[in-house]
Amino acid sequence: MLRLAAAELRVGDAARGFTLELPELRLAAGERVALVGPSGIGKTTLLELVALLQRPTRLAALEIAGHDARELALRGGLNARAAFRARHLSYMVQSGGVLPFLSARDNALAAARVAGERIDAALLERLAIGAERLGLGAALQRGRAELSGGERKRLGLLRVLVAPRPLVLADEPTSALDGAAATTVMTALGELASRHGCAVLIVTHDEVRARAAGFRLCALRGVSPGHRRLCALGG
Numbered sequence: 001m002l003r004l005a006a007a008e009l010r011v012g013d014a015a016r017g018f019t020l021e022l023p024e025l026r027l028a029a030g031e032r033v034a035l036v037g038p039s040g041i042g043k044t045t046l047l048e049l050v051a052l053l054q055r056p057t058r059l060a061a062l063e064i065a066g067h068d069a070r071e072l073a074l075r076g077g078l079n080a081r082a083a084f085r086a087r088h089l090s091y092m093v094q095s096g097g098v099l100p101f102l103s104a105r106d107n108a109l110a111a112a113r114v115a116g117e118r119i120d121a122a123l124l125e126r127l128a129i130g131a132e133r134l135g136l137g138a139a140l141q142r143g144r145a146e147l148s149g150g151e152r153k154r155l156g157l158l159r160v161l162v163a164p165r166p167l168v169l170a171d172e173p174t175s176a177l178d179g180a181a182a183t184t185v186m187t188a189l190g191e192l193a194s195r196h197g198c199a200v201l202i203v204t205h206d207e208v209r210a211r212a213a214g215f216r217l218c219a220l221r222g223v224s225p226g227h228r229r230l231c232a233l234g235g
C-alpha cells in the first residue's frame, strides 16, 4: 500500500537545517507502523513527505495504493497532489485539522465530500457509530468554537473513520487525550488496518499503546549533526 525508497529531504537552511534520509519504508495492506523519535527530529516532516506536502530533494520510488506517485511528489502541482491525496490518503494532522467555518458534523463529513463519496445511509451509520465510540455524539451538533482540544483531535479521527482511504496517516493521534480516550483512539486506528485493510502510519510518543494496538515501531535517529535517518526497530 506504501512503498517509499531512497528518499531525501533537505529541511531548513545550511546553518541550522538537516537532511532527512529514508532508505526504505514499506507498508502492506493491513499493516501498522508507528514512527517514533525525539521531539523535533523530523517525524511530522516525514509524514508530510509521504502525504505529498513536502517535496523531496531525492526520491527513487514512491508508490501509494498501487499508484506510482514519484513524479507527483517531485514535480506535481498543488491541485494534482491534493486530488491524489483525497482519493488515496487519509491524513489526521496533529491539531485534528478541524475547519472553523464548518459545524462539527460537517467537519466529520469533509473528507468524504472532498473525495466525492455519496453521503448515503451506510456512511451516516459509520458516522453515528464512530461518534458514539469516540464520545462525540453531542459535540456533533456544535460548531468548532465549542469543542475542546481533545474533542477537535477526536473529530479529526472521526473524519478518517467515516471514509478511510487505503493509506491512513495520523500525527500524534493520542496527544492531548486522557488515558481512556487515548486507548480508544489508538485501538480504532489499529482496527482500520485489521478490519478494513488500510495501511496505517502514525507518528507517536505513545509507544506502549501503539505496540498494544499492533503497531511495529520505526525510529528517526540523528546519525551525525545535520543528518537524520529512518531505522527499523526490533521487538
Ligand SMILES: Nc1ncnc2c1ncn2[C@@H]1O[C@H](COP(=O)(O)OP(=O)(O)OP(=O)(O)O)[C@@H](O)[C@H]1O
Binding pocket: 011, 012, 013, 037, 038, 039, 040, 041, 042, 043, 044, 045, 046, 203
Ligand atoms: N519546511 C521547513 N523549513 C524549515 N524548517 C522546517 C520545515 N519543516 C520542518 N522544519 C523544522 O524541522 C524540525 C522538525 O520538525 P518536525 O515537526 O518534523 O519534528 P517532530 O519530530 O514531528 O517533532 P514533535 O515530536 O515535537 O512533533 C523542526 O525544527 C521544524 O521547525
